[in-house]
Amino acid sequence: MAGMTLNSIDIVDPDLFVQRGYPHEEWALLRREAPVYWYQRENIHPPFWAITKHADLLEVSRRPDLFNSVPPDRPLFVFKKNPDQPRSEEPVFHTLLTMNPPQHGAYRAVVNKRFTPHAIGKLREQIEEVTAAVLDEVVDRSECDFVTEVAARLPLAVISEMFGIPRQDWDRMFRLSNEMIAAEDEEFHRTESIKENVERARLDFFEYFSGLIADRQKTPRDDLSTALTHAQVNGQPMPLFEQLSYFALLIIAGNETTRNAISGGLYALMQHPEQWQRLRGDLGLIPTATEEILRWVSPVVQFTRIASRDTVLRGQQIHAGDFLALFYPSANRDEEVFAEPFRFDITRNPNPQLAFGIGEHYCLGANLARLELQIMFRQLMERLDYAEMTGPIQRMRSNFVGGIKHMPVRLRIRPRRAAA
Numbered sequence: 296m297a298g299m300t301l302n303s304i305d306i307v308d309p310d311l312f313v314q315r316g317y318p319h320e321e322w323a324l325l326r327r328e329a330p331v332y333w334y335q336r337e338n339i340h341p342p343f344w345a346i347t348k349h350a351d352l353l354e355v356s357r358r359p360d361l362f363n364s365v366p367p368d369r370p371l372f373v374f375k376k377n378p379d380q381p382r383s384e385e386p387v388f389h390t391l392l393t394m395n396p397p398q399h400g401a402y403r404a405v406v407n408k409r410f411t412p413h414a415i416g417k418l419r420e421q422i423e424e425v426t427a428a429v430l431d432e433v434v435d436r437s438e439c440d441f442v443t444e445v446a447a448r449l450p451l452a453v454i455s456e457m458f459g460i461p462r463q464d465w466d467r468m469f470r471l472s473n474e475m476i477a478a479e480d481e482e483f484h485r486t487e488s489i490k491e492n493v494e495r496a497r498l499d500f501f502e503y504f505s506g507l508i509a510d511r512q513k514t515p516r517d518d519l520s521t522a523l524t525h526a527q528v529n530g531q532p533m534p535l536f537e538q539l540s541y542f543a544l545l546i547i548a549g550n551e552t553t554r555n556a557i558s559g560g561l562y563a564l565m566q567h568p569e570q571w572q573r574l575r576g577d578l579g580l581i582p583t584a585t586e587e588i589l590r591w592v593s594p595v596v597q598f599t600r601i602a603s604r605d606t607v608l609r610g611q612q613i614h615a616g617d618f619l620a621l622f623y624p625s626a627n628r629d630e631e632v633f634a635e636p637f638r639f640d641i642t643r644n645p646n647p648q649l650a651f652g653i654g655e656h657y658c659l660g661a662n663l664a665r666l667e668l669q670i671m672f673r674q675l676m677e678r679l680d681y682a683e684m685t686g687p688i689q690r691m692r693s694n695f696v697g698g699i700k701h702m703p704v705r706l707r708i709r710p711r712r713a714a715a
């Protein structure tokens with residue numbers, strides 16, 4: 296953008312994300328001119344250091360002692376304050392994302408073994424079946440909303456089944472996840488007040504999870520709900536607030552990210568038909584294509600940290616208590632790490648993309664998300680004869696998770712057997 300300067304750029308306003316998608320040009324300017332940049336503007340909360348380079352994101356993420364997670368009553372992501380719309384100062388959740396070592400490790404151990412490559416590998420057949428069933432639903436259709444009718448269905452089904460949540464409640468989980476993550480998006484409003492929206496969604500979640508806990512106390516099963524119901528941390532039962540928060544974290548994280556990688560991935564393939572043809576012609580490229588989709592789409596925009604003491608990062612003096620925001624999509628376009636970062640290349644290898652973060656808080660669901668993406672894109676390549684947009688995509692009003700809400704496409708999906 297002509298005339299863009301450090302003082303004038305905006306990388307926080309959620310309207311920007313709706314209108315233009317990710318502010319890649321602004322991030323590129325920051326990487327070039329001020330990679331560790333003190334971002335202080337009216338109404339931006341809190342003022343923060345914008346971290347935009349791959350190396351710095353690595354360094355900050357790998358030093359949880361120096362760059363702490365934010366406590367539960369501080370913002371997980373930086374936002375634009377609306378004077379008419381105060382946000383809650385109360386803790387909404389207390390989760391892995393708001394914990395530091397050693398507490399963080401103790402809590403992560405509660406479900407860690409259910410997300411290892413081995414444990415996730417056992418879900419392969421089930422995920423293949425769910426994916427095929429999702430695609431079956433649109434076989435007879437010539438048009439659909441790819442987000443709500445395809446991309447969202449897979450992660451929702453998978454995480455709900457891992458929790459043992461009955462099918463009739465899946466839509467409720469989806470709705471509440473959206474309400475929590477995009478409280479500023481009017482499609483997910485129940486009332487005019489953002490604070491009240493978040494509070495109602497949270498209470499609804501907690502009420503629902505309390506029911507699951509009561510049920511699994513009586514009749515344990517082999518599912519995530521049971522594991523969390525009976526969870527011990529350092530030999531003690533988990534406190535109720537942390538327990539309910541844990542349910543919410545996994546449901547929200549399971550829903551809000553992978554679907555954006557699926558829809559964003561198909562969108563990228565539609566915009567790069569030569570890459571689509573190449574992938575279709577060589578399904579052996581699915582793993583590298585998946586990594587490239589993750590790099591390209593980077594569904595999570597930012598997470599914050601707080602400096603625990605004075606330190607220097609890339610020559611900048613950071614003070615104890617300063618906020619930092621890590622911009623994952625920017626690190627994933629870093630010219631110093633990726634050759635031609637603005638080229639979508641499904642054969643890119645190596646591809647040290649950071650869409651899942653790195654270090655202490657490296658995404659717990661990374662193995663699951665990767666498997667879902669690989670299976671979905673394999674089946675799409677096998678069964679999707681063509682897809683084209685019939686209208687503009689609609690983006691979520693959020694600067695936290697860069698979601699596509701709606702993506703109207705004309706498409707032809709082959710029936711299952713014909714595809715084989």
Ligand code: HEM
Nearest residue numbers: 391392548549552553556595598651652656658659660664
């Ligand atoms: C494409 C899909 C996904 C992306 C891009 C993604 C991205 C991320 C990122 C960037 C972080 C934070 C790293 C940090 O603060 O340093 C994270 C953490 C986390 N993710 Fe994911 N995620 C995805 C899918 C999932 C799924 C499917 C689940 C669960 C079922 C999940 C569960 C979590 C959890 C629990 C954490 C917190 C980990 C911790 O603090 O120790 N994610 N994810």
